[in-house]
Amino acid sequence: MKQYLLAVQADETKLETGEELAAQMARTGKVTDDMKAAGAWVFVGGLRRSHATTVVRPANGTVTMTDGPFAETKEQLAGFWVIQCxxxxEALSWADKCAQACGRPIEVRPFASDPEDAA
Structure with a gap:
Protein backbone atom coordinates (compact mmCIF):
# COMPACT_ATOMS: atom_id res chain seq x y z
CA MET A 1 0.00 0.00 0.00
CA LYS A 2 1.15 3.53 -0.78
CA GLN A 3 0.19 6.67 1.08
CA TYR A 4 -1.21 9.77 -0.63
CA LEU A 5 -1.95 13.30 0.50
CA LEU A 6 -5.30 14.65 -0.72
CA ALA A 7 -4.85 18.40 -0.22
CA VAL A 8 -7.96 20.58 -0.23
CA GLN A 9 -7.43 23.94 -1.95
CA ALA A 10 -9.68 26.87 -1.02
CA ASP A 11 -10.15 30.40 -2.29
CA GLU A 12 -10.27 32.22 1.05
CA THR A 13 -12.20 35.12 -0.49
CA LYS A 14 -15.13 32.76 -1.19
CA LEU A 15 -15.48 30.60 1.92
CA GLU A 16 -18.86 29.13 2.78
CA THR A 17 -20.79 30.17 5.85
CA GLY A 18 -23.68 28.80 7.90
CA GLU A 19 -25.81 26.19 6.17
CA GLU A 20 -23.40 25.77 3.24
CA LEU A 21 -20.53 24.96 5.58
CA ALA A 22 -22.64 22.54 7.64
CA ALA A 23 -23.73 20.71 4.47
CA GLN A 24 -20.13 20.58 3.23
CA MET A 25 -18.93 19.15 6.56
CA ALA A 26 -21.66 16.50 6.45
CA ARG A 27 -20.64 15.48 2.92
CA THR A 28 -16.93 15.34 3.69
CA GLY A 29 -17.64 13.46 6.93
CA LYS A 30 -19.49 10.82 4.86
CA VAL A 31 -16.48 10.46 2.52
CA THR A 32 -14.18 10.09 5.54
CA ASP A 33 -16.51 7.40 6.97
CA ASP A 34 -16.42 5.61 3.59
CA MET A 35 -12.60 5.78 3.59
CA LYS A 36 -12.51 4.29 7.09
CA ALA A 37 -14.87 1.48 6.08
CA ALA A 38 -12.70 0.71 3.03
CA GLY A 39 -9.48 0.71 5.07
CA ALA A 40 -8.05 3.65 3.07
CA TRP A 41 -8.23 6.34 5.79
CA VAL A 42 -5.09 7.26 7.75
CA PHE A 43 -5.66 10.84 8.93
CA VAL A 44 -7.76 13.91 8.13
CA GLY A 45 -7.40 17.51 9.24
CA GLY A 46 -8.77 20.95 8.56
CA LEU A 47 -6.50 23.96 8.78
CA ARG A 48 -6.99 27.50 10.02
CA ARG A 49 -6.99 30.22 7.36
CA SER A 50 -3.67 31.23 5.83
CA HIS A 51 -3.30 34.36 7.99
CA ALA A 52 -2.41 31.96 10.83
CA THR A 53 0.59 30.65 8.84
CA THR A 54 4.21 31.20 9.82
CA VAL A 55 6.90 30.43 7.24
CA VAL A 56 10.28 29.28 8.56
CA ARG A 57 12.87 29.74 5.80
CA PRO A 58 16.53 28.60 5.98
CA ALA A 59 19.27 30.90 4.63
CA ASN A 60 23.02 30.96 5.22
CA GLY A 61 23.01 28.77 8.32
CA THR A 62 20.14 30.58 10.04
CA VAL A 63 16.39 30.88 9.60
CA THR A 64 13.93 33.71 9.18
CA MET A 65 10.31 33.54 10.28
CA THR A 66 7.58 35.51 8.55
CA ASP A 67 3.84 35.64 9.00
CA GLY A 68 1.50 34.63 6.23
CA PRO A 69 1.48 31.99 3.53
CA PHE A 70 4.53 31.04 1.51
CA ALA A 71 2.85 31.72 -1.84
CA GLU A 72 0.76 34.71 -2.81
CA THR A 73 -2.17 33.02 -4.54
CA LYS A 74 -5.95 32.99 -4.30
CA GLU A 75 -6.06 29.31 -3.37
CA GLN A 76 -4.56 28.18 -0.08
CA LEU A 77 -4.28 24.81 1.62
CA ALA A 78 -7.48 24.43 3.64
CA GLY A 79 -7.32 20.83 4.85
CA PHE A 80 -6.23 17.36 3.88
CA TRP A 81 -6.70 13.63 4.06
CA VAL A 82 -3.85 11.13 4.30
CA ILE A 83 -4.93 7.85 2.76
CA GLN A 84 -3.38 4.52 1.85
CA CYS A 85 -4.21 2.89 -1.46
CA GLU A 90 -7.47 4.35 -6.30
CA ALA A 91 -6.20 7.60 -4.73
CA LEU A 92 -7.68 9.58 -7.64
CA SER A 93 -11.00 7.84 -7.12
CA TRP A 94 -11.04 9.00 -3.48
CA ALA A 95 -9.97 12.51 -4.57
CA ASP A 96 -12.94 12.61 -6.94
CA LYS A 97 -15.29 11.86 -4.03
CA CYS A 98 -13.54 14.44 -1.82
CA ALA A 99 -13.71 17.17 -4.49
CA GLN A 100 -17.41 16.55 -5.02
CA ALA A 101 -18.07 16.52 -1.27
CA CYS A 102 -16.26 19.75 -0.42
CA GLY A 103 -16.72 21.55 -3.74
CA ARG A 104 -13.04 22.47 -3.89
CA PRO A 105 -9.99 21.37 -5.88
CA ILE A 106 -8.05 18.44 -4.44
CA GLU A 107 -4.33 18.03 -5.08
CA VAL A 108 -3.21 14.39 -4.98
CA ARG A 109 0.41 13.81 -4.06
CA PRO A 110 2.08 10.50 -3.21
CA PHE A 111 4.34 10.34 -0.19
CA ALA A 112 8.00 9.71 -1.01
CA SER A 113 8.87 6.08 -0.45
CA ASP A 114 12.62 6.61 -0.47
CA PRO A 115 15.05 9.58 -0.40
CA GLU A 116 15.25 9.81 -4.21
CA ASP A 117 11.46 10.27 -4.41
CA ALA A 118 11.62 13.28 -2.09
CA ALA A 119 14.07 15.28 -4.22
Whole structure:
Protein backbone atom coordinates (compact mmCIF):
# COMPACT_ATOMS: atom_id res chain seq x y z
CA MET A 1 0.00 0.00 0.00
CA LYS A 2 1.15 3.53 -0.78
CA GLN A 3 0.19 6.67 1.08
CA TYR A 4 -1.21 9.77 -0.63
CA LEU A 5 -1.95 13.30 0.50
CA LEU A 6 -5.30 14.65 -0.72
CA ALA A 7 -4.85 18.40 -0.22
CA VAL A 8 -7.96 20.58 -0.23
CA GLN A 9 -7.43 23.94 -1.95
CA ALA A 10 -9.68 26.87 -1.02
CA ASP A 11 -10.15 30.40 -2.29
CA GLU A 12 -10.27 32.22 1.05
CA THR A 13 -12.20 35.12 -0.49
CA LYS A 14 -15.13 32.76 -1.19
CA LEU A 15 -15.48 30.60 1.92
CA GLU A 16 -18.86 29.13 2.78
CA THR A 17 -20.79 30.17 5.85
CA GLY A 18 -23.68 28.80 7.90
CA GLU A 19 -25.81 26.19 6.17
CA GLU A 20 -23.40 25.77 3.24
CA LEU A 21 -20.53 24.96 5.58
CA ALA A 22 -22.64 22.54 7.64
CA ALA A 23 -23.73 20.71 4.47
CA GLN A 24 -20.13 20.58 3.23
CA MET A 25 -18.93 19.15 6.56
CA ALA A 26 -21.66 16.50 6.45
CA ARG A 27 -20.64 15.48 2.92
CA THR A 28 -16.93 15.34 3.69
CA GLY A 29 -17.64 13.46 6.93
CA LYS A 30 -19.49 10.82 4.86
CA VAL A 31 -16.48 10.46 2.52
CA THR A 32 -14.18 10.09 5.54
CA ASP A 33 -16.51 7.40 6.97
CA ASP A 34 -16.42 5.61 3.59
CA MET A 35 -12.60 5.78 3.59
CA LYS A 36 -12.51 4.29 7.09
CA ALA A 37 -14.87 1.48 6.08
CA ALA A 38 -12.70 0.71 3.03
CA GLY A 39 -9.48 0.71 5.07
CA ALA A 40 -8.05 3.65 3.07
CA TRP A 41 -8.23 6.34 5.79
CA VAL A 42 -5.09 7.26 7.75
CA PHE A 43 -5.66 10.84 8.93
CA VAL A 44 -7.76 13.91 8.13
CA GLY A 45 -7.40 17.51 9.24
CA GLY A 46 -8.77 20.95 8.56
CA LEU A 47 -6.50 23.96 8.78
CA ARG A 48 -6.99 27.50 10.02
CA ARG A 49 -6.99 30.22 7.36
CA SER A 50 -3.67 31.23 5.83
CA HIS A 51 -3.30 34.36 7.99
CA ALA A 52 -2.41 31.96 10.83
CA THR A 53 0.59 30.65 8.84
CA THR A 54 4.21 31.20 9.82
CA VAL A 55 6.90 30.43 7.24
CA VAL A 56 10.28 29.28 8.56
CA ARG A 57 12.87 29.74 5.80
CA PRO A 58 16.53 28.60 5.98
CA ALA A 59 19.27 30.90 4.63
CA ASN A 60 23.02 30.96 5.22
CA GLY A 61 23.01 28.77 8.32
CA THR A 62 20.14 30.58 10.04
CA VAL A 63 16.39 30.88 9.60
CA THR A 64 13.93 33.71 9.18
CA MET A 65 10.31 33.54 10.28
CA THR A 66 7.58 35.51 8.55
CA ASP A 67 3.84 35.64 9.00
CA GLY A 68 1.50 34.63 6.23
CA PRO A 69 1.48 31.99 3.53
CA PHE A 70 4.53 31.04 1.51
CA ALA A 71 2.85 31.72 -1.84
CA GLU A 72 0.76 34.71 -2.81
CA THR A 73 -2.17 33.02 -4.54
CA LYS A 74 -5.95 32.99 -4.30
CA GLU A 75 -6.06 29.31 -3.37
CA GLN A 76 -4.56 28.18 -0.08
CA LEU A 77 -4.28 24.81 1.62
CA ALA A 78 -7.48 24.43 3.64
CA GLY A 79 -7.32 20.83 4.85
CA PHE A 80 -6.23 17.36 3.88
CA TRP A 81 -6.70 13.63 4.06
CA VAL A 82 -3.85 11.13 4.30
CA ILE A 83 -4.93 7.85 2.76
CA GLN A 84 -3.38 4.52 1.85
CA CYS A 85 -4.21 2.89 -1.46
CA UNK A 86 -2.94 0.21 -3.76
CA UNK A 87 -2.14 2.74 -6.50
CA UNK A 88 -2.66 6.24 -7.89
CA UNK A 89 -5.90 5.28 -9.63
CA GLU A 90 -7.47 4.35 -6.30
CA ALA A 91 -6.20 7.60 -4.73
CA LEU A 92 -7.68 9.58 -7.64
CA SER A 93 -11.00 7.84 -7.12
CA TRP A 94 -11.04 9.00 -3.48
CA ALA A 95 -9.97 12.51 -4.57
CA ASP A 96 -12.94 12.61 -6.94
CA LYS A 97 -15.29 11.86 -4.03
CA CYS A 98 -13.54 14.44 -1.82
CA ALA A 99 -13.71 17.17 -4.49
CA GLN A 100 -17.41 16.55 -5.02
CA ALA A 101 -18.07 16.52 -1.27
CA CYS A 102 -16.26 19.75 -0.42
CA GLY A 103 -16.72 21.55 -3.74
CA ARG A 104 -13.04 22.47 -3.89
CA PRO A 105 -9.99 21.37 -5.88
CA ILE A 106 -8.05 18.44 -4.44
CA GLU A 107 -4.33 18.03 -5.08
CA VAL A 108 -3.21 14.39 -4.98
CA ARG A 109 0.41 13.81 -4.06
CA PRO A 110 2.08 10.50 -3.21
CA PHE A 111 4.34 10.34 -0.19
CA ALA A 112 8.00 9.71 -1.01
CA SER A 113 8.87 6.08 -0.45
CA ASP A 114 12.62 6.61 -0.47
CA PRO A 115 15.05 9.58 -0.40
CA GLU A 116 15.25 9.81 -4.21
CA ASP A 117 11.46 10.27 -4.41
CA ALA A 118 11.62 13.28 -2.09
CA ALA A 119 14.07 15.28 -4.22
Missing amino acids: ADLD
